[in-house]
Amino acid sequence: MHDICEQMAETLDRILSDRTASKDFVPGQIDLKAADLLAEAGFEEALLSSMAGGYDLLPSDFLPTLRVIGKFPALTPTVDRMFGRWLAGEAGLACDRATFASGDGLNRFNLDIGGWHLAGHAVRIPWARQGDPIAIVRDTEEGSKLAILTPAAAKVIQGSNLGGEPRDTVTLDDVVAAEMVGTLPATLNERGVRANAAAIRCQQLAGAAAHVLALTFSYVNERQQFGRPLARFQAIQHQIATMAGEVVAAGAAADIAAEAFGVDPDIEMIAVAKIRCGEAAGKVAGAAHQLHGAIGYTEEHRLHRHTKLLFAWRDEYGGEASWARILGEQVIARSANGLWSTLVPAQAPVLIRKEAVDA
Amino acid sequence: MLDVLDFAPPPRLDAQDLRLEVRDFLAQEIADRLPRERAESWNGSDPEFSRKLGARGWIGMTWPKRYGGHERSALDRYVIMEELLAAGAPVGAHWIADRQSGPLLLKAGSEQQRQDILPRIASGECYFCIGMSEPDSGSDLAAVRTRAVQENGGFRVNGTKLWTTNAHRAHYMILFCRTDGGSEARHDGTSQFLLDLATPGVTVRPIIDMTGAHHFNEVVLEDVFLSDDKLIGKRGDGWEQVMGELAFERSGPERFLSSFELLDRLVRILARHPSDRASVAIGRIISHITTLRRLSQSVAGMLDRGENPSLQASIVKDLGATIEQEIPEIARLLVDVEPEQDAAEEFAAVMAVTLLSAPAFSLRGGTREILRGIIARGLGLR
Numbered sequence: 001m002h003d004i005c006e007q008m009a010e011t012l013d014r015i016l017s018d019r020t021a022s023k024d025f026v027p028g029q030i031d032l033k034a035a036d037l038l039a040e041a042g043f044e045e046a047l048l049s050s051m052a053g054g055y056d057l058l059p060s061d062f063l064p065t066l067r068v069i070g071k072f073p074a075l076t077p078t079v080d081r082m083f084g085r086w087l088a089g090e091a092g093l094a095c096d097r098a099t100f101a102s103g104d105g106l107n108r109f110n111l112d113i114g115g116w117h118l119a120g121h122a123v124r125i126p127w128a129r130q131g132d133p134i135a136i137v138r139d140t141e142e143g144s145k146l147a148i149l150t151p152a153a154a155k156v157i158q159g160s161n162l163g164g165e166p167r168d169t170v171t172l173d174d175v176v177a178a179e180m181v182g183t184l185p186a187t188l189n190e191r192g193v194r195a196n197a198a199a200i201r202c203q204q205l206a207g208a209a210a211h212v213l214a215l216t217f218s219y220v221n222e223r224q225q226f227g228r229p230l231a232r233f234q235a236i237q238h239q240i241a242t243m244a245g246e247v248v249a250a251g252a253a254a255d256i257a258a259e260a261f262g263v264d265p266d267i268e269m270i271a272v273a274k275i276r277c278g279e280a281a282g283k284v285a286g287a288a289h290q291l292h293g294a295i296g297y298t299e300e301h302r303l304h305r306h307t308k309l310l311f312a313w314r315d316e317y318g319g320e321a322s323w324a325r326i327l328g329e330q331v332i333a334r335s336a337n338g339l340w341s342t343l344v345p346a347q348a349p350v351l352i353r354k355e356a357v358d359a
Numbered sequence: 360m361l362d363v364l365d366f367a368p369p370p371r372l373d374a375q376d377l378r379l380e381v382r383d384f385l386a387q388e389i390a391d392r393l394p395r396e397r398a399e400s401w402n403g404s405d406p407e408f409s410r411k412l413g414a415r416g417w418i419g420m421t422w423p424k425r426y427g428g429h430e431r432s433a434l435d436r437y438v439i440m441e442e443l444l445a446a447g448a449p450v451g452a453h454w455i456a457d458r459q460s461g462p463l464l465l466k467a468g469s470e471q472q473r474q475d476i477l478p479r480i481a482s483g484e485c486y487f488c489i490g491m492s493e494p495d496s497g498s499d500l501a502a503v504r505t506r507a508v509q510e511n512g513g514f515r516v517n518g519t520k521l522w523t524t525n526a527h528r529a530h531y532m533i534l535f536c537r538t539d540g541g542s543e544a545r546h547d548g549t550s551q552f553l554l555d556l557a558t559p560g561v562t563v564r565p566i567i568d569m570t571g572a573h574h575f576n577e578v579v580l581e582d583v584f585l586s587d588d589k590l591i592g593k594r595g596d597g598w599e600q601v602m603g604e605l606a607f608e609r610s611g612p613e614r615f616l617s618s619f620e621l622l623d624r625l626v627r628i629l630a631r632h633p634s635d636r637a638s639v640a641i642g643r644i645i646s647h648i649t650t651l652r653r654l655s656q657s658v659a660g661m662l663d664r665g666e667n668p669s670l671q672a673s674i675v676k677d678l679g680a681t682i683e684q685e686i687p688e689i690a691r692l693l694v695d696v697e698p699e700q701d702a703a704e705e706f707a708a709v710m711a712v713t714l715l716s717a718p719a720f721s722l723r724g725g726t727r728e729i730l731r732g733i734i735a736r737g738l739g740l741r
Contacts, residue, residue: 213361217738237731237732237740238735240734240735240738240740241730241732241734242677244364244674244738245734248364248654248674248678249650251365251366252366252650252657253650255368256653272649273646273650276646276647276650279643279646323642324639324646325638325639326642327645328638328641328642328643329633329642331626331642332626332630332641333630333633335627335630337627338623338627339622339627340623341382343645343649346375346379
């Protein structure tokens with residue numbers, strides 16, 4: 001990992017450790033104080049270039065630091081703001097803050113008198129109720145567009161994911177001034193943006209899965225039954241070993257996602273990652289609850305805050321089935337004459353560099 | 360404690376030229392090999408093919424040139440291994456020698472043993488079998504009863520090895536046995552020997568496996584005399600050496616490519632009969648295999664750097680065996696076929712071979728239970 005990214009991971013860990021240990025912190029609640037601290041530390045600009053106020057970090061170096069978030073029961077809009085800011089930058093729009101929103105549910109996104117007319121129900125928008133501007137993406141006949149607008153509070157219907165993070169519905173019938181609507185690169189169409197959003201969720205899933213293993217590991221060493229710690233029982237040891245395998249697979253898959261993230265995302269590799277992270281999330285959560293017994297099933301125990309986030313994040317921006325459908329369809333279509341060369345393509349060395357051709 | 364679960368990013372595999380070269384080679388050499396034969400994966404054995412690979416420089420690739428090796432990187436070797444496995448090439452004759460016996464001799468063998476053996480392995484002419492399991496010592500390897508008793512100028516060995524793959528085709532066995540103490544000594548007092556299978560007192564008897572094939576053997580050792588120079592490494596270091604060998608055995612691409620022929624044949628059929636259900640099922644398998652490939656390459660990088668990734672290798676093997684055993688079951692849900700080894704139709708035969716091979720995936724090279732024990736111990740639970 002890049003040095004700066006290591007420092008950022010430490011900063012993230014320190015801020016969230018301090019915050020979740022402070023007296024006014026309520027686990028499982030939206031924590032805007034933590035969000036403000038993370039914003040001050042520069043996390044919302046983390047994906048931007050230095051020209052745009054960021055740090056020129058490679059996503060493959062930076063994104064894995066987001067796994068730290070999975071360790072803490074603090075709910076913050078930081079990653080979705082970070083992603084929104086990055087998208088705004090790619091669309092050539094200047095803004096101080098914007099939370100990413102999918103334009104899936106819109107039935108209207110077109111040029112009209114006075115600007116772009118957006119209408120319909122935008123659903124499962126992260127944190128819309130906070131009154132932040134949202135960066136809403138939609139493919140149109142004029143290309144893939146990104147509009148930044150601040151929805152009126154009255155138009156927000158509150159909803160949330162299983163982990164308690166706001167996922168609101170916004171009813172739009174608004175005209176957005178042309179200077180707040182930008183064009184995204186062709187590769188950042190709705191599909192590409194969704195893939196990148198999924199790549200970010202992979203980091204959170206891998207982090208939370210590792211943390212749930214750590215909690216379970218501690219618990220089986222502390223808890224005594226039949227006169228010895230649970231960890232002494234072979235059946236328990238093997239369940240922990242199985243969880244460890246899933247955590248390792250989720251970590252590798254999240255690495256794949258981090259490398260595939262970008263302006264021209266590798267959608268198949270992100271599919272690989274989201275499928276594997278999602279499957280690991282379910283298995284790790286299931287085993288963790290089994291090993292924690294009844295205590296882990298209670299409101300007072302910390303475990304459920306993390307397992308609920310695993311259950312939520314694995315389905316956001318596409319669950320295993322939807323990504324497997326995309327990946328499987330493409331792989332099968334290309335493999336009528338064999339699978340291996342589809343999975344591991346080999347080309348003769350490229351003699352002419354791509355830049356030279358473009359020039 | 361859980362830091363051990365951090366897998367370093369895999370080194371980049373840049374060997375595009377090499378990959379194309381081996382694909383061309385395979386397209387010529389094994390064009391006629393039937394899918395049902397390819398499905399045998401690294402159980403398929405063909406000494407002539409092994410010699411051709413040796414002539415290409417694709418055995419003992421990473422070893423020093425003075426021992427007949429080619430001083431290529433571990434990653435070049437990884438490319439060759441996965442290309443051979445993905446194609447279902449008949450690599451079984453030399454596979455064990457290249458994967459673990461050669462590396463063991465390179466690490467622990469005497470200069471004479473290296474000079475005598477390694478160049479012959481690298482040329483694809485000298486094959487090995489693994490002398491670990493016994494009738495009463497399977498997963499509990501430290502319970503070996505085969506004993507080498509020191510006498511004038513060497514050791515007198517008695518005992519029986521079982522499940523010995525390829526003993527009937529191999530030239531040598533790496534014999535793991537007890538030299539000192541009783542079974543209560545456990546890991547102490549064990550040693551490894553270089554056993555020429557033509558030595559008087561060695562009897563090899565076939566054991567037919569449930570596919571009907573002859574890969575396993577029983578190897579009986581009766582008053583076999585081994586001179587001192589047949590000892591590998593130091594007397595009493597057997598356990599440590601054998602664990603190092605197993606790290607090589609557990610982490611390679613054979614841990615996610617054993618059932619690849621079935622997957623390949625399945626996808627070809629589904630390409631002609633696409634369905635939503637098939638896409639979802641295949642997408643999931645591809646996700647698992649792609650992730651495993653990355654993990655396996657990461658372990659190859661650790662081995663290349665001289666680290667000891669026995670915990671990580673165990674995780675890769677456990678994950679690999681789990682998905683590989685799922686593949687035939689998933690295939691059954693997608694394509695209606697009655698498996699039959701001698702079927703006229705290739706898919707039915709490939710399905711039969713893979714179904715009947717699959718139970719071994721989580722047995723050979725360390726059972727699932729042993730691997731999970733190693734993982735738990737690595738995490739500090741035992």
